[in-house]
Amino acid sequence: MNPRLRLVGLPAVALALVAGVLGVQIANGGGTYEPLRPADPCVARPVESRAEGIDALTEHLVLLGLDGAACRLMISREALTLQLAEADEPTDEQVSALREGLHAAVERMEDDDTLPKISDLVDEALANADLNRFLEAAIKLLPASAVDAALKTDDVLHRAVDGLDLRRILAGLNDGRNLNAQMNAAVEQAVKEALVVRLRDLV
Incomplete structure (x- = not known):
């Protein structure tokens, strides 16, 4: 050719x-x-995690909490994330909605029976706790049944959420992609601290 x-x-x-x-x-x-529509934050959606222990628990809590906050603000979770990333600091309304969303997430997990027993979290919480060895040993000697009877996971989580400095956590956000990671880290630490405080009361 x-x-x-x-x-x-x-x-x-x-x-x-x-x-x-x-x-x-x-x-x-x-x-x-x-174009794909953002998921409705007011409609419950399943949350799956590859993490384990307290990390998985807080990841679940944060995702549900962000949905709950977005629902209260009547926007999508994606829009809320963008707003938080673009603002120098969160508004009172955003902080309040997020705290309420996290509390509601604890209640939902309790209703769904997806909260682990508190005894399953003890070793992980004690791993980096600043306790003297005698107190730590005494806590570890407590039977799991006694710990579970005295402490409830939902109560520890509610205390952790109440203790979060959400304004400080969100004010340090400059990239929406980091929101979950920052929230997870802060909530995980708060849960460990709240659990250790409650365990000390048992000894």
Whole structure:
């Protein structure tokens, strides 16, 4: 074949291929485009985590809490994340909505029976606690049944949420992608501290 004819024919072949692909897309419903809508934060959605222990618990709590806050503010979780990342500091309304959302998340997890027993979290909470070895040993000697009878996971979580300095946590946010990580770290530390305080009261 003449090289010139080959060069002239290439665009026609490419155009035919593109037309064929477009035809298949349109035939399969690709002729219309609708952007994905953000999930409704007021509708309960499942939360899955690959983490374990307190990390998994707080990850679950934070995701549900952010949904709860967004629902109270009547915006999507994505919009709330963007607002928090763009502002120099959170508003009183945002702080209040987030705290209420976290408390509601604890209640939902209690109702769903997804909260672990407090005895399952003791070793992890004690791992980095600043306790003398005698007190730590005394706590570890407590039977799991006694710990679970005296302490409830939802109570410890509510205390942790009440102790969070949400304004400080959110004021340090400069990238929405870091919101979950910052919240998870802060809530995890608060849960450990609240649990250790309650364990000390048992000894």
